[in-house]
Amino acid sequence: MNKLRNLYGNISITNLINKNYGEKYLGQCFEKCLKGCNVEHNFTWFDFNVELNKLNIGTLHNSLKTVMDDLNNFEYFYFSISNNVTNNLFYGDSFPSWSTIKTQNYQKGIFRVNCIDCLDRTNVFQSLLAKCVLYLQLKKININLYEQKKFPFYVFKNYYDEILYRKIWINNANAISIIYSGAGALKNDITQNGKRTINGIIQDLCHIIQRYINNNFIDGYNNDCINLVINESVNYSNTFHLHKNKYNQLAKVLFEFLIIFSTSVCTNPVQKLLKGIYLFSHNISYSMISKSIHYVMLFLRSNFPRILLSYQQPKYLFMMSTLAKASGIISTSFVVLIFFFIYVFIQKRRVISSPKLATS
Numbered sequence: 001m002n003k004l005r006n007l008y009g010n011i012s013i014t015n016l017i018n019k020n021y022g023e024k025y026l027g028q029c030f031e032k033c034l035k036g037c038n039v040e041h042n043f044t045w046f047d048f049n050v051e052l053n054k055l056n057i058g059t060l061h062n063s064l065k066t067v068m069d070d071l072n073n074f075e076y077f078y079f080s081i082s083n084n085v086t087n088n089l090f091y092g093d094s095f096p097s098w099s100t101i102k103t104q105n106y107q108k109g110i111f112r113v114n115c116i117d118c119l120d121r122t123n124v125f126q127s128l129l130a131k132c133v134l135y136l137q138l139k140k141i142n143i144n145l146y147e148q149k150k151f152p153f154y155v156f157k158n159y160y161d162e163i164l165y166r167k168i169w170i171n172n173a174n175a176i177s178i179i180y181s182g183a184g185a186l187k188n189d190i191t192q193n194g195k196r197t198i199n200g201i202i203q204d205l206c207h208i209i210q211r212y213i214n215n216n217f218i219d220g221y222n223n224d225c226i227n228l229v230i231n232e233s234v235n236y237s238n239t240f241h242l243h244k245n246k247y248n249q250l251a252k253v254l255f256e257f258l259i260i261f262s263t264s265v266c267t268n269p270v271q272k273l274l275k276g277i278y279l280f281s282h283n284i285s286y287s288m289i290s291k292s293i294h295y296v297m298l299f300l301r302s303n304f305p306r307i308l309l310s311y312q313q314p315k316y317l318f319m320m321s322t323l324a325k326a327s328g329i330i331s332t333s334f335v336v337l338i339f340f341f342i343y344v345f346i347q348k349r350r351v352i353s354s355p356k357l358a359t360s
Contacts, residue, residue, distance in 0.1 A: 001039035010109030011041040012070040016048040016121045023116065042066050048121040052190070056149045067111075071132050074109035078137070120186035123173035127191050128152050130169070151194040166192050182214035183207040257343050261336065274332055281331035286324035293320065 004011055015030060017023040027045060034043055044066045051063060061068050080102045111129055115121035128151065135145050135154045145154040156162040170192060173185035184207050189200025226232070264270045 001037050001041070004110065004112070005039050008110040009107075010070070010074060011039070012067060012074070012109060012111045013041055013043045014067055014111065014113045014125065015043070015045045016113065016115040016125055018049055019045065019047045020050075026116075042070055046125075048115065048125065052124075052151065055151065057147055057153050058149070060153060067129075068132070070109060070111070071129065071136070074107060074111075075105055076133055076137060077103075077107045078105050078140070079103045117180070119173070119177050119180060123169065123176070123185060124187050124190050127166075127169040131165070134165075151190065177207075181211045182218065183210035253344055254340075257340055260343075261339070274335070277335055278328040278332045282324045282328035285327035286320060289320045289323055 001011070013034065015027055017027045019027065031043065031045065034041065044064065046064060046067075055063055081100065111126075113122050113125055113129070131152045131154050138145060144157075146157060147153065148155055156165065170185075170188045173188060173191070177183060177185035184203075186204045186207055187196075187200070188203070189195070189197045193200070265274070
């Protein structure tokens, strides 16, 4: 903190983690640690997941009063340069008028923003801070942004410029997240659309699954490689080898699951459960297909009479039965797959990818 203060001046700290459940205790410890710090700073605990939905242009300066005040007080660096056609920035390093540059203002502080991993929520919030600073900078040269009630509150008049700005921050989030977690950032839909969307939630779910797999099955090997590159202190002998097979434990757990499942499927309760799932999916699919196929056939007969084969009821009954059976099998397999993932999650301490450096 002393180093930050000496280098950058004033410090504004914003904590974005939840004020409830597991993150609450971590936030309290962080706040307590900052209170014991002798360096002067401003602190804001902003519960991102709860309070962002309530935030609008009217409440922005109340909910984030300290942050917005600091934005105005810290200001930004800018300089002026003579507007001469013969002496412009196209000269690059040999620009002849560098000596005529006049520094008009210096930035007087910095923002330190965090969530749990300083990836997802942090990037969204920093995109808001950047937009607010950009609003002040453009206003200085008489370029005004539109104000709107919802996040991010200030938008460019040109729609393309606004999309480009948001895309830059989305790319920034993904680049950092891929390096850190092996998957894209979460909550990019907030940066892109100003709110949570169904597509964004589905995308986040895919990234969460990808992060979980990377964290538990792959990162240990990657950590070994990083330790070797940076010469990190690791307890191993002079001679060692890297275990190339990173999935031994996972294979053992899979084999155990197959044995447990094969044994349990012989019991009456499990048989009833799987049979019930199969029949439910089969009957639903058969009912939907039987109700819709007549309309489909009518449409095809009306529009494509030459290419449509003659309607043979036994043939289409067989097709409907086959599709319904396939639906039942897929549904049952999906449930078994869910049970497998649950079992792997329970056994994750055994399959977690820890560093694999060992003596030979």
